[in-house]
Amino acid sequence: MLRLEEAPPDGPAHGQTRERGDANMRHGGHVPQPLARPVLGLANISLTFGGVAALRDVDLDVAQGEIRAVIGPNGAGKSSLLNVVSGQYRADRGEVRFGEHAFDEVPTSKLTAHGVARTFQNLALFKGLSVFDNVLMGLAHRVRIGFLRQIVGSPLARQIEAENRAAATEVIGFLHLDQVQDRIAGTLPYGVQKRVELARALVARPKLLLLDEPFAGVTLSEKQELSLHVRNARDSFGATIVLIEHDIGLVMGLSDRVAVLNYGRKIADGTPEEIRTDPAVIDAYLGVAHEDDTELAA
């Protein structure tokens, strides 16, 4: 793990002290301008798996308070990109920046200290814990006291436990999970589990929330509800959101800016309107009749 700059151990991650960002950034269809110092910056990220290039010189900047989508066909490198950001993969080249901290390999265990939370493409809940305890787990990093004090229930231990429970209760209410909070997570329908995972990520009030295909495998009505929750996560919790998505239609209405990956390269980046009319994107997604194809067909 080679870190270019040393991160402060506690970091500016905790929700209460964090600025909520400029109000007009978080409302309406307004497109935030990238700041000098993006919340997340990727520079020249390249990643290969045994000679197969998953990512090639990908740049990405994510501004404070925006919903930033990364789309692309299957195998375009979207999830690899997210895994580089959260440190599951180490990029062969390039740099990941959270605010002013730059890494060539992101330390996964320090993500929360940088205010970063993520969800997973296939559910990654703790199946044996209740919904409430799953959400509470999102604050595990705040419990920095020894197990003996937790057993005895020292004043500090109780105080932290009470604060965390209050925070979990709030997020559970926010995502309408009250009715199922005592249920074991593994027994719930897929769509509800996706919401639990969102709650677990949100409870720490992350500055940056990475969502890996949050709408995959859920029904249409659940998709609409989830996308509402994603928008609320930004508007009410002040999280900057990076969203990986396969379904191009859904993200267009939700995102402020969209980057498009194809075969590991970024082929377009801009507002949904720009992306919708970009010939390279249309080519990647729909395919176009090239002149030689038409000749062959004729």
Add this chain to the structure above:
Amino acid sequence: MAALASTQSRRVSAETLGIGIAIVAAYGVVPLAGSDYLLDAVLTPFLALALAAVGLNVLTGYAGQVSLGSAAFLAVGAYAAYNLHLRIPGLPLLVDLVLAGSIAAAVGIVFGLPSLRLRGFYLAVSTLAAQFFVQWALTKFGWFSNDNASGVIDAPPLSIAGVSFTNPVERYVFSLTVVVVLSLVTLRLLRSQSGRNFVAVRDHEIAAKVIGVPILRTKLLAFGISSFLIGVAGVLWAFAYLRTVEPAGFNLDRSFQILFIIIIGGLASLRGSFVGAAFIVVFPLLLSRVGAALLGSVFDSGVLEMSQRILIGVLIIAFLIAEPRGLIALWDRTWARTWAAVWPAKHPTIPT
């Protein structure tokens, strides 16, 4: 919200009530009603095995780290307590117990280090190293057994502040007190953030790491706590139950026995550890009675041994296929069904 809070508090108080009844029954009814045989040959070994199973359940059931080295930690606890008592004159029994558990915990943490790289089957195999190494060391180095030729140790008499625990009832009460206190402490731990971290590491290690669970510390804590409990169980086994033990008594069969207790009783359930231990202790006794009644003299000790192994094996397979959560899940389901029949309760609905 108020309704939810009240169901939660109702469940908690029902649980507290259940634990209270079990403890009162264990202290009050059994010593009066039980014969010496029942206490000596059934209840005291049941308590020691139940505590060992609680220990293994913390590690395997909750934290998801499979171990085949439980008997080694029983042995470490027993031999550590023996040596501490022998070499530090006047050491109070309770201090001896805690120190022996701590030594077992330290050994457990060392043998838990491979868990940082290995998982599942491979980890199970690496814990066999503990099993074989400890048994070998206790036999090889005479110092551990005070130079007894075959490594046998004789337990010192149990006494705390002048009160001695010598007859079967007293030894039972001593064991029961240790088991009750440690089980309640373990329950507290499992309900704390550390306990939730165990399950998180078991269910999804990468997700746990992303949300800032200290993976290394959590796994080693599980190994430490587990080995502490098993080590103390070893002291009970050697000092309160058998009173004369040798390293061969802590062999791989014993490790498997404890693993079977938590599989049959219920993984990730403290109650399951007790139910499973009761089953493992009572089952051979029942089997010998039933066998003798049905087959008469044909059913000798050899046949008993063999049929016991076969039946336990069949049960393990049956439970792993049909009910991986063990006897306790069967019990809970039956209980819930009866309860629902008597008093139909509203089930929480899932909002869409």
